[in-house]
Each structure stands twice: as structure tokens, then as C-alpha cells.
Amino acid sequence: MGRRAATPISRPLDEPAGKPLGEPRTKRKVTLLLSALVALVTAGATMSGPAVAADDIGVAACGDGSYQAEAVRNGNTWTAPGYSGTDMLSAMRAAVNSLTPGRTSKQRVVVRGSGSVPGNQSLDLPSYTVLDVCGxxxxxxxxxxxHAPIRTQNTTDVEVQNVSITGAPYFGIFVRNGTNITLGQINMQLSGGLGxxxxxxxxxxxxxxNVRIDNVFVSGSGSHAVETYGVDGITIGTVTARNVGESGLLLNDTINATITRVxxxxxxxxxxxAAxxxxxxxxxxxxSYPVNIRVGEVIARGGGRGVFCVSESGGAQIDRVTISNTGNNAILIENCYGVNIATQGGTITGGGGVxxxxxxxxxxxxxxxxxxxTLTNNSLTENPCGVRITxxxxxxxxxxRSTCS
Incomplete structure (x- = not known):
């Protein structure tokens, strides 16, 4: 059964998430010069103008594009609207709180720099807020x-474009009762907690x-890399999990999900x-269980299980699986209904059986x-006999192989 986050436990860090290749140096200089010129001409409009539309917010690199507030670290000093001091969380809160009250369209905060947030406090994002953390x-x-370094509750239209998180938070990012939530490029190299x-x-x-997650990398969490519970409508690009204590991606009581890759x-x-x-x-x-959970690919190497469906779940189609050397079942389908695995092919090598x-x-x-x-050095078992198992x-x-048909 899915559960709430475990008390954070220490886990070793694994390989770092690969950062996207940056722009060539010359191109980057040109981009910075152009950005500076635009900023000089439009500074007043940018900093105090109307909220930017969601489509206008998408940017190629962290911190690029227009914004309504920023928190910047120089040396040991953080500066944000109405704040100057040494505390990252206070600076980020000041930047968020400086946005237009009662807004009905998104406004963007850019954070430039790295720092710490206490594990028993959170940066809470209100509705119609975009956060881009370049650090x-x-x-x-x-x-x-x-608590989480980034948290949003009972909100709509909230976006986290970029962030890297370390340490052992209770949650790295926490969303509770939200609509129109977007997480972009998320990198967590943790030593405990849940991603x-x-x-x-x-x-x-x-x-x-209406949740969208583009790409999440999590290593070293004591619990899951990504977990949902009570969600309707979620699209996920890739969840990459390395040395996490529990699941790579765990969906609880979630419907209408599309996942490209785990x-x-x-x-x-x-x-x-399981992965x-x-x-x-x-x-x-x-x-009923109409097909509404669609997964392009599951890759599982080592760990506990590869794919695990349990406790009256189902309505799922997984196109491809590549599973090897799991310590527990490569695939376990237990009290599930309407599950179709490997519609486009897959391999299971060594490890626990299917x-x-x-x-x-x-x-x-x-x-x-x-x-x-294709099963290699593995086993296939059906016990007890299921109903309409193909x-x-x-x-x-x-x-x-020991099956009923």
C-alpha cells in the first residue's frame, strides 16, 4: 500500500544529474548583451508591468526572459524587494510577496544563487506564481x-521551472490540492526524505x-522519488531515480496519467x-478500469521490484519494459484489473520472477x-489462477513457466 513519506534516512548520493549542455560561449555573450539592452529599455515595464502569460514564460535557460521579481545572492548577501540579508528563504519570500496581490495571471520570480532552507520551514507559492531557481x-x-523547500497548497496555476535540491527534506517539492501545476527541470540529489x-x-x-512534470532526477531519497495520491490528469516526461529508498514513481488513487519514461x-x-x-x-x-494510465517505458535495474500493481489498481498500459536483476519480483500484478504490459516489447533478465x-x-x-x-534466467508464475489472463x-x-493458460 502507498504510504506517507518515511522519516528521512541517510542514503548515499549517486551519479549527478546531467545538466543540459549550455550555449556556446560566443552565443551566450551575445544573448547576455541583447538581454541587457532589452532590460535597459524595458526595465520599468518588466519589473512593474502586468503579469506575463504562461506561453510567454517558457525560456531556454534558467533565469532568461521577463520576470516581476528576483532574489539575488552576491557574496553572502541576498537582495530582494524589501529585503537585504543573509537568509535565502527570507529573500525568496520577499520576492514572492512583492508580486501583485490577488493576481489572476502568472507572475514570475527568478532566484539567482544557492543557499539553505530549514527542514521545518517552506517557501509557499500562492496561485499564479512562477518560480525559477538558478541555483x-x-x-x-x-x-x-x-514541509518542503518549495510547497504549494490549495492553489491554481503554479509553476516551478528549474530547481536543484539537496539535503534530507521531508519533501523536496510538495503540492497539495492544486490545479494547473507545472514542474519543469527538477534535480534532487538527496540524503533522505521524499522527492x-x-x-x-x-x-x-x-x-x-492538471499536473505536468517535464523531467525529474532524484537520487538518495529515503522514500520515493515521485509520489502522487488523489490526482486526476497528470503528464510526466521522465522520472529518473537512482538509489532511492522506495519507489521511483508511485501512483496512488491517480487517474488519467500519461508517463513517457520511468x-x-x-x-x-x-x-x-518498485521502479x-x-x-x-x-x-x-x-x-471500472478503462485504460487511463499510459506509460511509454519502464526501465528497472536492481532495486526491489520492477513493475508492481496492487490493491485494486489497474486500467494501465505499459508499452515497453527493460527489467534486470531486481531483488524482488521483476513484475508483480496482485489484485489488479485491466493491465496490459509490453504492448511494444520488453526484456526481463535475471532477478526476481514475473x-x-x-x-x-x-x-x-x-x-x-x-x-x-523475452524472459532470460527468470520465471513466470500465475497463482492463484486469475480471470481472463492472456x-x-x-x-x-x-x-x-507455471501458468493456468
């Missing part, structure tokens, strides 16, 4: 429940809606968690298709 936020000291948590737990009768290495080692896990009626719409199973407290597993898979185009190399 690293280190979560330091004792954590507080439900990104998105849920609806301030009012479970209203789902968090790439996990050593996710949930020694546990029953990609669905739990708590994930994918269930009303009382298993179709069920517990007695839920209805039996049904309407599951495993196809286009196996198609399977190649078993030095692998056993």
Missing part, C-alpha cells in the same frame, strides 16, 4: 512534517488536477517497492495481458 536549495536541520509529493489530502473529495536504478533495494508502482485503486474510474497473484481480501486479478516479452508472444530463455 541549489539545501534542506538543512530538523525536518517538519509536510516530489503531489496529493489532495487537505480535501480528499476534490482531486488535484528510469530507475536500485529503487527500493531490499523492499517490496514503477500503482496502488490504492490507482486507475479506477468509478467502479508473478500474477491475488490476496483474498480483494477481488481476484483479472483482464491482464503479458505479451511481447499470455502472448513470450520467449523464455532458461526460464520456467
Amino acid at each position: 541549489t536549495i539545501n534542506s538543512s536541520g530538523t525536518v517538519g512534517a509536510n 516530489v509529493r503531489i496529493d489532495n489530502h487537505s480535501n480528499r473529495n476534490v482531486r488535484t488536477r 528510469d530507475a536504478e536500485n529503487a527500493g533495494t531490499g523492499t517490496g517497492y 514503477f508502482r500503482m496502488a490504492n485503486r490507482n486507475g479506477r474510474i468509478g467502479s 508473478r500474477i497473484a491475488a490476496r483474498t481480501e480483494f477481488a481476484n486479478t483479472s483482464d491482464v495481458t503479458l505479451q511481447n516479452l 499470455y502472448r508472444n513470450l520467449t523464455l530463455n532458461n526460464s520456467s
